Each structure stands twice: as structure tokens, then as C-alpha cells.
Amino acid sequence: MGSSKPTKTTCENGHVYYKSSECPICPICEKQRKPDEGFLSEIAAPARRALEDNKINTLEELATFSEKEILSFHGMGKSGIIKLKTLLNKKGLHFKD
Template identity: 60%
Template sequence: MATKKEKQLRTCSKGHQYYKSSDCPTCPICEAERKPKTGILSQISAPARRALEAHRISSLKQLSEYSEKEISTLHGMGPKAITILKEALKENNLHFKTN
């Protein structure tokens, strides 16, 4: 039986204090501050956004150069983000690359 980890108070390099039970080093306050206000990256979760940013994908045009399978295998990319991305591509007359 898995035991629930206790939340620990942490401080990031910018001085933000937050509680977290996972080993993830990402400060939620820093993430909220750097979230884009517009564009496709503003519509998806932080893990999915970081996955796209790590591959230098910041626009729908860039996204359309990848297959759905390639994007869905990125760490942090879940089914909800894929659905949002597919709908955004469709609304802009774009689509994932087909193999």
C-alpha cells in the first residue's frame, strides 16, 4: 500500500515559498508568472507547455510540423492537452503531420 507523502515547505531560487509533496523541483509561483497570456501555450497545462517549449514549439504552425504521435509521446503531454491542440489546429485550418 502506497503511503501519502507529506507536503514540505520549499523555497525557490527567487525566494517564493510553497508547499509540495512530490519531488518535482518546479516552483508553482514561478510557473504561474511565466505562463503566456495569449496563444496556444496559454491554453494548456504547465507540464504540456514545458514539453512543447523544450522542443522549441511555440506556435500552431510549428506544431503542425509534428505528428500527433510525436507530440503525444512528450513527457508532460496528456490527452487533454492533445485534444486542445487538435482543436486549435483545426480552428486555424492546420493539422498534425501525417506519417
């Protein structure tokens, strides 16, 4: 399983970048849309997109889900869950049982 050679790609916004995967996400657009504040600014882009895709924008909304439900979201992994638990705990919140 070798990595493929990076290919030059241009996104719909005109950003030119090189990617070795088939992931359609433009890293320049992603960096520009990263929030400056709030808990979504503290997590990795795939985890942030997973929450945004499921309309979770606050820690209070996140606390209405179980850890298993969040892990089932595309883009969410174990390291994302660990970070989210830390952020929830700081606010006195936790995942639904």
C-alpha cells in the same frame, strides 16, 4: 500508494511553497511565466513546458509534428493532445500524418 506529506520548499527566486511531490517546478514561478496570449496560454503547464522544451512556439510549428511525436514528449498527455487538436482545428491546421 499514499501521497506524501507536503514539505515547505523555497525556489531559487525565493518563493516559498508546499509540495507533496518531488517535482522541482515552483508553482509561483510557473504562474508568473504563463503567457498572456497565444495558444501556449490555453494549455496546462506540463504540456506547455513539453512544447517549449522542444522549441514549439506556434501552431504552425506544432503542425509539422505527428500526434505520436508530440505524445512522446515528457509532460504531454492525452488531454493535452485533445486540446492541441482543437486549437489546431480552429486555425485550419492538423498534426502531420
